[in-house]
Amino acid sequence: MTADRPGWLSVHGVTLEILERGQGRPILWLHGEDGLDPSAPFIDLLAADGRVVAPSHPGFGHSPDASNVDSVDDLAYLYLDLLTERNLRDVIVIGSSLGGWIAAEMAVKSGERFGGLVLVAPLGIKVGDRETRDIPDIFALPPDEVTRLQYRDPARAALDPSKLSDDQLTVIARNREATALYAWEPYFHNPKLKRWLHRVSMPTLLLWGADDRFVTASYYGAAYGGAIPGAKFETIDGAGHFPHIEEPRAFVERVRDFLAERKA
Amino acid sequence: MRAWFFSENAYHLLPDPKEYDSIRVKLPNRYYDPKIGADLYHRFIDEWKIAEDLGLEIMVNEHHQTATNLNPSAAVVMGALARDTKKARLLILGNPIANRREPVRVAEEMAMVDVYSRGRLECGLVRGVPYEISAGNHRPTRMQERFWEAHDLIVKAWTSHDGPFNWEGKYFHHRQVNIWPRPYQEPHPPIWITALSPSGAREVGERGYVVACFLTGFEGTKTVFGSYRGRRDELKLPAAALDRFAYAALVYVGETDEEGYAGARKLMWYLESNKVPPQFTSPPGYHPTASTVNAMKGANPGIFRMFQNPALGPLMDAGLVFAGNPDSVYRQIMKMYEHVDGFGHLLIMGQAGFLDHDETVKGMQMFVREVYPRLKELA
Numbered sequence: 001m002t003a004d005r006p007g008w009l010s011v012h013g014v015t016l017e018i019l020e021r022g023q024g025r026p027i028l029w030l031h032g033e034d035g036l037d038p039s040a041p042f043i044d045l046l047a048a049d050g051r052v053v054a055p056s057h058p059g060f061g062h063s064p065d066a067s068n069v070d071s072v073d074d075l076a077y078l079y080l081d082l083l084t085e086r087n088l089r090d091v092i093v094i095g096s097s098l099g100g101w102i103a104a105e106m107a108v109k110s111g112e113r114f115g116g117l118v119l120v121a122p123l124g125i126k127v128g129d130r131e132t133r134d135i136p137d138i139f140a141l142p143p144d145e146v147t148r149l150q151y152r153d154p155a156r157a158a159l160d161p162s163k164l165s166d167d168q169l170t171v172i173a174r175n176r177e178a179t180a181l182y183a184w185e186p187y188f189h190n191p192k193l194k195r196w197l198h199r200v201s202m203p204t205l206l207l208w209g210a211d212d213r214f215v216t217a218s219y220y221g222a223a224y225g226g227a228i229p230g231a232k233f234e235t236i237d238g239a240g241h242f243p244h245i246e247e248p249r250a251f252v253e254r255v256r257d258f259l260a261e262r263k264a
Numbered sequence: 265m266r267a268w269f270f271s272e273n274a275y276h277l278l279p280d281p282k283e284y285d286s287i288r289v290k291l292p293n294r295y296y297d298p299k300i301g302a303d304l305y306h307r308f309i310d311e312w313k314i315a316e317d318l319g320l321e322i323m324v325n326e327h328h329q330t331a332t333n334l335n336p337s338a339a340v341v342m343g344a345l346a347r348d349t350k351k352a353r354l355l356i357l358g359n360p361i362a363n364r365r366e367p368v369r370v371a372e373e374m375a376m377v378d379v380y381s382r383g384r385l386e387c388g389l390v391r392g393v394p395y396e397i398s399a400g401n402h403r404p405t406r407m408q409e410r411f412w413e414a415h416d417l418i419v420k421a422w423t424s425h426d427g428p429f430n431w432e433g434k435y436f437h438h439r440q441v442n443i444w445p446r447p448y449q450e451p452h453p454p455i456w457i458t459a460l461s462p463s464g465a466r467e468v469g470e471r472g473y474v475v476a477c478f479l480t481g482f483e484g485t486k487t488v489f490g491s492y493r494g495r496r497d498e499l500k501l502p503a504a505a506l507d508r509f510a511y512a513a514l515v516y517v518g519e520t521d522e523e524g525y526a527g528a529r530k531l532m533w534y535l536e537s538n539k540v541p542p543q544f545t546s547p548p549g550y551h552p553t554a555s556t557v558n559a560m561k562g563a564n565p566g567i568f569r570m571f572q573n574p575a576l577g578p579l580m581d582a583g584l585v586f587a588g589n590p591d592s593v594y595r596q597i598m599k600m601y602e603h604v605d606g607f608g609h610l611l612i613m614g615q616a617g618f619l620d621h622d623e624t625v626k627g628m629q630m631f632v633r634e635v636y637p638r639l640k641e642l643a
Contacts, residue, residue: 070406139547140289140398161560173556176548177405184403 006038006062009055011082014069017062019054022047025115025259026088028079029054032097032120033138033183034242035061035175042248049256050092055082057102059178061171072098072124072182072190076105083113090115092259096244097123098183104193107200114202116262118255119224121208121215121241125194126186127223135188135215139180152211152240197227204231205258207251209239232258265506265601265608265639268355269315269628270323271615272333273308273341275301278537287539288330288395301334305341311615311624312345316352318632323355323611325388328363328399332538339373346381354381357456357476357611358388362407363400367414368438371421375447383448388456388476389415394550395540405549410435412467415455417441422452456510460484461552462491469495469504476510476611481582485511486604493605506608506642511600514585515612516619517630521588527627528576528587533617535574590634597639610639 009018019038027050029036029043036056046052057075058066069078079102083091092115095103100122107117127134138146144154151157161169206225208217215221217235225233234254239246275296278284284291312322324342327333335341338356345354354377359370378385391411397404413435420429421443428440447453456474459465468475469492477485489509496504514534516527546559579585583603586596601607612631615624 140543142541142543161562166557169557169560170553173548173553173560177553177556180403180548181405184405185401 006056009082011078011085014058014066014078015064016055016058016082018056019043019052021052021054022049023051025050026086026091027052028083028088028091028093030079030093030095030099030102031056031060032095032099032242033175033179034097034245035171040245040248042244042251045248045252046094046255049252049259053082053086053088055079057099057178057182059181060175065178070181072101072105075102075182076109080106080110080113089113092116092118092255092262094118094120094255095122096120096242098179098188100124101188101190101193104197104200105190107202107204108193108196111200111202116258117200117202117204118258119204119206120244120251121212121221122206122224123183123188123215124190125197125220125224125227126189126191127194127220134220137187139184149214150241152209152238152246156246194223194227197224198229200228200231203258203262204228205254206231206233207243207254208233208235209241209243209246210235210237211239212241214241265610265642266321266353267610267612267631267636267639268321268323268353268510269312269612269614270325270355270357270512271308271311271613271624272325272327272534273304273335274534274616275304275331275334276533276537276617278331281537281539285539286541286544287332287537289398289540289544291331295331304334307621308615309341309344309348311621311628313348314625315628316349318628319636320612320628320632321353321355322349323357325357326360327393328360328396330395332534339377342377342385343380346377346384349381349384352384353386354384355386355456356388357386358390358458360392360396360400361389361414361418362411363392363396363402364414365400365402367417367436368421368441368443370414371418372443374418374453375422375443375445378447378449378453379445381448383453385447385449385453386456386474387453388458389418390458394547395544397547397550398544403549404547407550408464408467419452419455422447459488459492462487465489465491466495468492470499470501472496472501472504472508474508474510474609476512476609478512478611479514479584480511481584482600482603485583485600485607489604489607506606509604509607510609510611511604511607512611512613513583513600514579514587514616515593515610515614515631516585516587516627517590517593517635518587518627519589519630521592524588524593525576527619527623528580528585530619530623531585531613531616532574532576532579533619534613535571535579537617538571590630593631594635594638597635601642606642608642 006017006019056063058069100119101124148154208221236243244251326338428442431438457468465488514531518524
């Protein structure tokens with residue numbers, strides 16, 4: 001029994017719009033700065049392998065703003081609370097980009113309910129020196145340039161506002177506002193996170209679009225993978241920064257292989 | 265009505281607009297010649313002194329990383345004016361406190377200017393324009409909340425005289441606040457706040473501060489002033505006097521309409537040269553979500569369309585520019601005055617771009633001699 005439309009969930013007083021699909025092993029999907037599109041094909045594909053639980057972070061999608069939630073640290077504790085309140089165990093936590101940063105912060109804090117961790121081109125760490133901008137400044141670049149950096153095929157990602165409803169436009173605007181709330185400063189990272197990533201003790205897979213021009217596999221990905229003991233690192237051909245959007249089948253196959261190894 | 269002379273201290277010698285995509289945030293400062301800049305600083309300070317001699321009050325503002333305004337610290341230029349002037353009220357409008365790291369530092373600087381000028385400071389506290397989010401690196405979300413916490417801290421710093429107090433707020437932390445000097449005026453310098461929206465105006469109205477509108481035209485200004493007055497009615501607070509309301513426009517008075525329009529066209533440099541791409545005009549969270557959605561649909565309010573392609577006629581029709589011969593300018597100001605149920609301060613943007621010193625002074629003189637006496641009668 002799958003619910004096609006998102007529902008609502010309250011976690012320790014914070015209301016979340018939440019999408020749940022599939023049955024079986026819990027898979028917590030933490031979306032990135034692009035938000036959660038309930039019609040994205042990867043969700044149903046992923047739901048063949050377990051129960052996908054996909055909240056919209058406060059301020060994203062239709063989730064209300066939460067006045068006391070304004071950092072990725074808050075989001076990490078919020079989702080650890082979610083796992084506890086639902087009494088979920090052996091959870092596969094998957095996060096993309098901003099969501100990958102949240103997942104990494106959760107794993108550093110407490111991995112006891114985790115079965116595994118999949119980080120999809122996660123942000124959250126500082127790699128270079130203080131004058132190196134590791135992550136392009138999406139707030140200072142023309143929107144087209146941001147799209148070009150984040151998608152292998154920017155034409156497919158281009159939006160035509162005239163074809164979108166007010167509700168869809170509002171979600172896009174809210175997603176950008178919430179991204180600014182969580183990622184403005186320090187910009188898309190926690191200066192301390194890299195130093196603590198050694199605490200990630202569960203099986204971990206890093207997935208990276210081979211054509212990610214936003215944060216490259218060879219620079220940012222290599223630094224991230226190198227900081228997590230025993231993490232596997234794989235790239236997905238034909239995809240940019242959001243491989244689950246550009247190559248959903250290849251993405252879900254990699255996750256499936258990772259899950260199969262966990263059962264063995 | 266009181267009139268205030270203000271100029272943005274622009275650096276007007278810009279490269280060809282084809283050479284750059286933004287006059288703000290990104291324009292390399294190699295285009296700025298400090299030797300010319302020094303001359304400009306002295307010229308603009310001289311013009312403020314002339315304004316005082318003519319009987320006008322003085323207004324200074326502050327902007328960052330932009331050629332449109334070379335006052336990244338209003339306190340510094342007002343420090344010079346506090347020494348160089350004797351009688352004019354000195355308005356800083358304002359300190360962009362939602363973008364400043366240290367409200368206590370703002371409290372100190374403002375107290376210093378207030379003492380230095382023997383109590384002539386009028387202290388504006390503003391949120392800061394969207395383009396300066398980058399310059400301050402402060403996030404554009406929840407700015408109102410940060411603004412009001414900074415305001416509360418500044419007022420408390422000004423009015424506490426018995427040793428350090430503690431402040432551990434949501435946004436600002438100081439365990440030992442005890443500023444020296446304290447302000448000259450009791451309990452503190454008058455506060456002015458800029459409002460663009462009805463919700464902002466309601467908050468200012470509740471507190472009874474002066475609310476200022478910049479280039480908001482007939483309808484925008486009426487909405488803001490109306491919200492201020494309405495909020496006071498709701499709370500059964502005394503009706504606000506006219507001196508609680510300020511309106512800023514581009515103003516040039518000539519001997520003839522033609523001369524006035526010619527001066528105003530030069531002032532329009534400020535709008536014409538304001539080339540800024542959308543990522544800087546609309547950082548996420550700065551504007552209400554509904555306005556962002558409207559902008560995505562291409563439905564910008566008319567006033568913003570006017571900024572994109574400014575022409576004198578429409579700007580005058582909208583009440584953003586008052587220009588012409590003295591009678592014309594008086595009529596235009598009165599039309600705005602009546603439309604918004606009155607205001608007590610006219611903030612005159614009287615210098616911009618290529619309007620030279622003599623032209624700037626002539627515009628001021630014409631205003632003071634021919635228009636101001638009639639406005640002063642409005643109580």
